[in-house]
Amino acid sequence: MLALISAGSAATRAEIARLTGLARSTVSQRVDALIAHGFVDETADAGSTGGRPPRRLSLRTREHAVAGVDLGASHCRVALLDIGGSLLAVREDPLKIADGPRAVLAHVDRTLRTLLAETGRGQHTLRAIGVGVPGPVEFSTGRPVDPPIMPGWHQFPIPEYFAEHYGVRALVDNDVNVMALAEQRQAFPGTRYLLYLKVGTGIGCGIIADGRLHRGAQGSAGDIGHIRVGEREELCRCGNSGCLEAIAGGAALAERLTELGLEARSGLDVVRLVQEGNRDAVRMVREAGRAVGEVLSGLVNFFNPETVVVGGALAAVHDQLLAGVREAVYRRSHPLATHVLRIEPSRTGENAAAVGAAILGIEHALSPAQVDRALLQGGLKSPAIG
Amino acid sequence: MLALISAGSAATRAEIARLTGLARSTVSQRVDALIAHGFVDETADAGSTGGRPPRRLSLRTREHAVAGVDLGASHCRVALLDIGGSLLAVREDPLKIADGPRAVLAHVDRTLRTLLAETGRGQHTLRAIGVGVPGPVEFSTGRPVDPPIMPGWHQFPIPEYFAEHYGVRALVDNDVNVMALAEQRQAFPGTRYLLYLKVGTGIGCGIIADGRLHRGAQGSAGDIGHIRVGEREELCRCGNSGCLEAIAGGAALAERLTELGLEARSGLDVVRLVQEGNRDAVRMVREAGRAVGEVLSGLVNFFNPETVVVGGALAAVHDQLLAGVREAVYRRSHPLATHVLRIEPSRTGENAAAVGAAILGIEHALSPAQVDRALLQGGLKSPAIG
DNA sequence: GGGAGTTAGGATGATCGCCGAACAAAGGTG
DNA sequence: CACCTTTGTTCGGCGATCATCCTAACTCCC
Known part of the structure; x- marks a missing residue:
């Protein structure tokens, strides 16, 4: 009793009936219940299209x-x-x-x-x-x-x-998962298979499969920061070497820039340097993009998403980052999987999570x-x- | 009107009622319809447990x-x-x-x-x-x-x-997908997240997510044969180099054994050599297992499955292959993901697909x-x- | 061996959700 | 102003489901 929440996207009784296939009478009945209980409001009439003008329904957002x-x-x-x-x-x-x-x-x-x-x-x-x-x-x-x-x-x-x-009920999830959810629901509502790649201090991935969050068996799905890249030997705080995070994570980049004598304590500093046009920083971010792209190309082959969204602090310089990512993905992934694949910067900004x-x-x-x-x-x- | 197909796993009317939460009368009514239409048979009574003995129901398998x-x-x-x-x-x-x-x-x-x-x-x-x-x-x-x-x-x-x-309707799917389905439904019925790795001439992967086949946006999910392994440069028929398939696929192994002067035209020959105890072949299969495991460790981090099943022609020598796979996965994957992870050889045999x-x-x-x-x-x- | 207790299955009336048809409301159109 | 279109409501009916009661069939124990 209630697919009617499509009122979220605004609708009138008659529209709901058409969309859901329910009888108009049934829709009326249920809408009445929702109005009586304060879930839905009847706002002013909308313009007529030749017959009786419909009354618009909207969620009672104030309450x-x-x-x-x-x-x-x-x-x-x-x-x-x-x-x-x-x-x-x-x-x-x-x-x-x-x-x-x-x-x-x-x-x-x-x-x-x-x-x-x-x-x-x-x-x-x-x-x-x-x-x-x-x-x-x-x-x-x-x-x-x-x-x-x-x-x-x-x-x-x-x-x-x-x-x-x-x-009230509280729902707790990993931050990358909720960012993926925000991106999919707000920016790519039609996309059923989406990966949200967060490149910040660390690197993680939120997975939308069949329109729902994929959390995996223990809820640890998307933990891609410690996938090995090539034969590289950078030491990672996890104890292994060659982890994606130790190569392309914001913390790792900042550390390497510091070694070059630049002022960089975190991913944000890296972004600043790139925006200032520092050539070492630009090269490094582009390189990081390639490392991310190398891992991502494997995930694209495996998961076959429609859309990959890249967010996180380093996505602020997505011109440089995405160039590297795209380069690696399109080189390595199967044409069938990349044919309609979109790789785009995040649109949801700092409020995403x-x-x-x-x-x-x-x-x-x-x-x-x-x-x-x-x-x-x-x-x-x-x-x-x- | 019909969650009752649980009759597939054998049940009596009363059991169905308990399992589904429906009223016994309702169940009876629907079962009657199924019997009348020849879907279900009433077989002999089963033993009583202190009261009237239930009548067993079974799908009318003959028809x-x-x-x-x-x-x-x-x-x-x-x-x-x-x-x-x-x-x-x-x-x-x-x-x-x-x-x-x-x-x-x-x-x-x-x-x-x-x-x-x-x-x-x-x-x-x-x-x-x-x-x-x-x-x-x-x-x-x-x-x-x-x-x-x-x-x-x-x-x-x-x-x-x-x-x-x-x-009648025909349903067509990739062979690896249906093998994954067979394995999950028959050997691991309780597992909701399963990967089926087929290591044969080529290498592919079937994905069960939330108990259902994951096919991805274009239906090409699981195509992991061309994921790059390390920095290796083996040429692959796909045009790239370092592909998993070019390193660990049965065809590639056979080719390399041939170069060593051994008689090997396909993955089956590789299996035969391993079973005969040929040390080069054993070493090579174990090496292949490590390559597969390196890729798999990334997928385990990303997807977080409960179970990974390894099948395909080379799984016939799973002692050698799985040793390499496990070695690489447990070394590289996150403990949370590998904690309860099982990596096992296929149980379904040659009829799997x-x-x-x-x-x-x-x-x-x-x-x-x-x-x-x-x-x-x-x-x-x-x-x-x- | 015959009740008491137990479990399975069937029949019946009530209820609930949904539908369709008819109807009322409110506006266009000639 | 009559007529059409579209929206929303009212009301009777249908079908699925449920709770309840009833019968069937068996075990167990005195």
Whole structure:
């Protein structure tokens, strides 16, 4: 009872009927229920096309908000979206994730309350929370699993924390996964097979297969930072050598530029140098692109995606990076797989992870099961009917 | 109206009710319909457990057969299975696929009629045909797409051929895909994420994600034979160098053994030499295993499967091959991904592709949509009722 | 060997979701 | 102003499912 959430993309009763194939009467019945329970609003009439003008339906965005939390190694970004997917407010603060879950989540809690207050939304309008973390997570329980850069977070029950404070479900996933989700849902809605490559300090990959996130058996899918490139011997912090991350990761590039006597502590510095036209930095980024492309060419053959999106800090200089990536991929991958393949820079920008996390929350809140549950419970703040 | 096909795994009415959560009355009603239309048989009572003994239900295997066709570069294997998945008969003949679709399909047609006759099944009992071919296929239309070793097959409408001759749907897929399907359905039924690695003349990979075949955007997923290994420079027939297939494929190994003065024309000869204890051959297979493992370790990080199955001609010497594969994978892959990872030799044997193709047919024939259609059409040869 | 208890399967009336047809509303068009 | 088009609503009906009750068939134990 509810494929009708297509109202998310705006529709009238008659349109829904045509799209879903349901009888107009049935659609009316269900829409009435949704209106009565405060999920949907009837806005003004739209123009007629020769007959009675339809009444437009829209999600009641004012009363249904969702939060997206992007936790990085040294930052914390919280976004507030309405259930229709519009960004209402964002805030980023520097914050060491190594401070541990209690401190970090308390900060998120404070920030979220501030954002709710600033946008004039009551706490009771929050429907779900999505969280992206920089490490492996068991999605079903929302607990990090041995995350290397998140000391103290192993098995910490993040969803329980938010359930206590807000009484809503929290969905926790790897940050690269939610970025892939944001990119696919917002920039490439028709694409069913998409890879999101994040080239930042480290290198990771979010996988959309058949329109859904692929997390793999243990939820560690997409961990491509430690795939070996060629016969190279660069030492990696993982203990192996020749890892993609140790060759093309932002941290590795910065380190090598420092050895050349340049001022570079992180991937951002590398980007700055490239933008300033430093030839060593440009060469190095292009080289990194080739290394990424070499690994990617294998993944393209294996996975056969329609679209590869390259994001992360280094994607800011995508002219240089993508040139190397494309070069390697088109040289090595099978023509059938590259024939219609698109390799493009990310379009979602710095809010990608926070928005992606929020999308996780939105899709949960709008899932048939959740909506059914809400309807059965007599709605939320239903003006009429119980 | 029909999750009940679990009868495939044998069940009684009461069991079905418990498993599906449906009311016992509802189950009875639907089972009656299936019996009336000849899909299901009521066999003898089973032992009681303290109450009325249940009546066992089983698919009416005598009246519902499915064919699986395995087309190789130089062989053609046709298998006849009943709808329950039991192998009734197989036949393999040498046959050059390069003879073109007309000649090959005519041969399949003759073989299939022979098998039906030999097993005493009428042609009208055939419900579907699955076909595995050694090249890329657009699954939805069942047409090969620029298959390199199948001259004359490009865009040939295989399903139409069988629709004409038998009036049933034919499902055509890449041979590695159907082998992966056979392995997952028969040997690892609980595994949701599985890779099937075929190491034969060439090297390919079938992918099961979330329990279903992953074919990718253009249906070319799993084409890993031309992923580059290290910095090696072996020339490959694809025009590139360092391809996995050119290093570890059976054809490449045979060629190199020939250069050493040994008698080896194909992967089978390599296997024979290894079994005879030839040290060069053993070393070479182990080396090939390491090359395969190096590529596989990347795929394991990326895809995070539960199980990797190694099949194909060279898997006959899996002691040597798997040793190399495991060595490379456990050295290079992330612990989280390899923690519960199993790397095992294929269990399905030489009938894998034919049986997998037949499974494709069985699952089609038992899909709710197909069963509904059959029920609406008044059954097939229903003894009573119309 | 005959009840008591247990489990399987069948029959019946009620309920729920959905559909189709008729109808009312609201606007165009000549 | 009559007539058409399109939208949305009302209402009776149909089919699938469920809960309940009932019968069948068997075990176990006194």
